[in-house]
Amino acid sequence: MSNALAASSHPARPAIAWIGLGIMGSPMSENLIKAGYDVTGFTLEQDKLDRLAAAGGTAAGSIAEAVKDADVVITMVPASPQVEAIAYGPDGILENAGSGALLIDMSSITPQTSVDLAKAAKDKGIRVLDAPVSGGEAGAVEAVLSIMVGGEQADFDIAKPIFEALGRTIVLCGPHGSGQTVKAANQLIVAVNIQACAEAVVFLDKSGVDLKAALDVLNGGLAGSTVLTRKKDNFLNRDFKPGFRIDLHHKDMGIVTDAARNVGAALPVGAVVAQLVASLRTQGDGGLDHSALLRAVERLSGTQV
Ligand code: NAD
Numbered sequence: 001m002s003n004a005l006a007a008s009s010h011p012a013r014p015a016i017a018w019i020g021l022g023i024m025g026s027p028m029s030e031n032l033i034k035a036g037y038d039v040t041g042f043t044l045e046q047d048k049l050d051r052l053a054a055a056g057g058t059a060a061g062s063i064a065e066a067v068k069d070a071d072v073v074i075t076m077v078p079a080s081p082q083v084e085a086i087a088y089g090p091d092g093i094l095e096n097a098g099s100g101a102l103l104i105d106m107s108s109i110t111p112q113t114s115v116d117l118a119k120a121a122k123d124k125g126i127r128v129l130d131a132p133v134s135g136g137e138a139g140a141v142e143a144v145l146s147i148m149v150g151g152e153q154a155d156f157d158i159a160k161p162i163f164e165a166l167g168r169t170i171v172l173c174g175p176h177g178s179g180q181t182v183k184a185a186n187q188l189i190v191a192v193n194i195q196a197c198a199e200a201v202v203f204l205d206k207s208g209v210d211l212k213a214a215l216d217v218l219n220g221g222l223a224g225s226t227v228l229t230r231k232k233d234n235f236l237n238r239d240f241k242p243g244f245r246i247d248l249h250h251k252d253m254g255i256v257t258d259a260a261r262n263v264g265a266a267l268p269v270g271a272v273v274a275q276l277v278a279s280l281r282t283q284g285d286g287g288l289d290h291s292a293l294l295r296a297v298e299r300l301s302g303t304q305v
Helices: 025-034 046-054 063-067 080-087 111-122 136-141 153-164 178-206 211-219 226-237 246-263 268-282 290-300
Strands: 016-019 039-042 072-075 102-105 127-130 145-150 167-174
Touching: 016 025, 016 063, 025 039, 025 046, 025 136, 039 046, 039 063, 072 080, 072 153, 080 111, 102 111, 102 153, 111 127, 111 178, 127 153, 127 178, 136 145, 145 153, 145 178, 153 167, 167 178, 178 211, 178 226, 178 246, 178 268, 178 290, 211 226, 226 290, 246 268, 246 290, 268 290
Parallel strands: 016 039, 016 072, 072 102, 102 127, 145 167
Antiparallel strands: 127 145
């Protein structure tokens, strides 16, 4: 274990490698830089590497280069196949990070992928936490994410100061994979909530009610939600720039549907919303924000979209 990770009595901040500088990874890594961490990053888009360098980080030319001197490696990529691609193989994290490094995967992936990764990493002396997040792009920018963690208590304690630079609600949920299971539940709740909001918006609109006034008062009562607060303007302005892409929520609805089936939990409403998310993709809306569930309801309601 490197000095920076050995114990909280060491004031040195661990050197961070960040893999995956997308909508979430860019602002999150920048928050670590602002908090005083040295961040070396790698991602597939050159403009995102330039952005990291402009923010005071170091752009690496490969995963191996990014992780070789890192105490902590953080990954934030789309889904299980990408996590496996960056973790395994001769060019991957497990082969190139030092023994004693802590790997924190903050992507939303299947719980089983997290369990398998922790097992494979252990053979290399690398410890792993799954630490998916909720709060969206705005939560990442504002460093107010909810972070749901799976893994060992000792590793969680070491990672806590890093999490505190990224989020506000930080909870160890249980062993490896638990963070991902909780995140799957989160995505179920968010999708169903967006769908309910979208149905209310179409209903209110067709009834001729002032939509802004209606959403404001609804958000002050029991119908209010973080989803409504964060997505109200998307609905009002029909602004579906992501945010959180329908493609990613489709992936997450697959994860929660599969995980629920494995434990024998019924998701009758979630299953319907999963179908609506899937149909948006087949209609070419996969790159839009998940608030575009409004478009699905409008199509069903005969509204021109
Ligand atoms: P994104 O598509 O914007 O970014 C993904 C990044 O991963 C890209 O920059 C890409 O270059 C990088 N990447 C992919 N394969 C790579 C590889 N082989 N090597 C190096 N880099 C690679 O995605 P995002 O919106 O930032 O989401 C990332 C994760 O966070 C997903 O699992 C998503 O479900 C989750 N999430 C997203 C949000 C959100 O609001 N966007 C909120 C919570 C959780």
